[in-house]
Amino acid sequence: MDFIFDGIKKAIELIFSLDRDILDILRVSLLVSISATAIAVLIGVPSGAIIAIKKFPLKKILISLINTGMGLPPVVIGLVISLFLFRNGPFGFLQWLYTVKGMILAQVIIALPIIIGLTVAAFQSVDKKMYLQIIALGANTSQSIIILLKEIRLSVLAAIIAGFGSIISEVGAVMMVGGNIKSQTRVLTTAIVLETNKGNFDFAIAIGLILLVMSFIVNLTLTYIQQKNRRD
């Protein structure tokens, strides 16, 4: 039992001593998760909106494919992206394997279906008559999307929170694509795996605590934005 309490004590010491290794890991983690969430949101929300309001053939099949994508196993994505990014693979010329760029790519692919899927659902929750009314008043597609977005911003923010959650907690794909290289591609989750294997529980607990706190702060900020604008 002692090693648990000792671990927590040493973990807190490590955090407050601003250990260089921990700071490196935190820096890479923030870079990867925030960039990936941002890219996934910029692509996912507009495409979700268009899929939801436009009529086109095979729409139901596309939506079921996206919903299936929400449950894609990250390690499979990691494997496929590694194969594509290998030097002698089709996208080897990018030299993205074992880099932050490759990791962001993997994370975007993991988060996109979640953000698109939840955005589609949010748009479809709006009364159809409202959309027709907006169109009748002369709005074009992008104008009507913006008006509708204002109506459903709470649900869209929930989609963003879910996307961020899947990114920050992911370990398999970033391990494969990033290679868990110290100071370069080692993130909070992969560092926890490595340090637990090595039996450095204090270090692992310290990183685990940081991961929880970081996740909480980001979600708190997003939730705050979400709730502040709620009409009570």
Place this chain on the structure above:
Amino acid sequence: MLKKIMLFFLGLMLIAIPLIAQENKIIILATTTSVQDTGLLDVLLEKFTTETGYTVKPIAVGTGQAIKLGMNGEADILWVHSPDDEKKFVEEGYGISRTTFMHNDFVLLGPANDPAGVKTAKSITNAFKIISEKAVLFVSRGDQSGTHKKELKIWKIAERTPNKEKYVEVGQGMAATVRIADEKQAYCLADRSSYLSLKKNLSLTILFENDKNLLNLYSLIPVNTQKFSKVNEKGAKILLDFLLSAKTKEIVENFGREKYGQQLFFYDYEVKK
């Protein structure tokens, strides 16, 4: 409101882009978990990067996988420890040369009370025979790594096959494997440096050591650029020269004395003065 959020994320991206640019002068080093887990690699690479400006991407996997990466031209240089596979790799033209430059040794770990009684074994092959006969739990890397290959070779020399029901193949790195063996109170083969770096959290002890079949040789193999045009030949050569220099020799020979109270790796290459 949403515009603000979008702008916020867009701003973050703009900040992030310069941070992720700049990726030249990169060497991919496929290596083994034991070199990384002990911390030796970090020390050496930090010095190498400050001296040469090259960034090394060490991919710490089992030797089997490291050799596979080399065979596909996905690594520039290998730092591995499975002599038979290495020779084959060079003979088949995947590697330019093979330089055995340092060693340490393997040890047989097991529960302190030694239920099988291997402490008094005459040799490591004898110890493996006893493990097989007494049907005690044995944890194997099971990942085609250098340590796994060594273990399989000892079973072969001992002319025994492990007891199927008591043989656990975990398919993980050295540190993870030793930890699993520790939890299960099983026997397992590990390199001495990994054992020493994990020792503080282990109840397993060394039950058998010092045998000619337990020698662990580490070699460096630059990957052949004639087979793979994308291999960073120049970078691999610079890293090779650095690892075969007096500076590296000094670092390797002093590594671990302070932290583990003894030398972990023994440098064998004769450095040109």
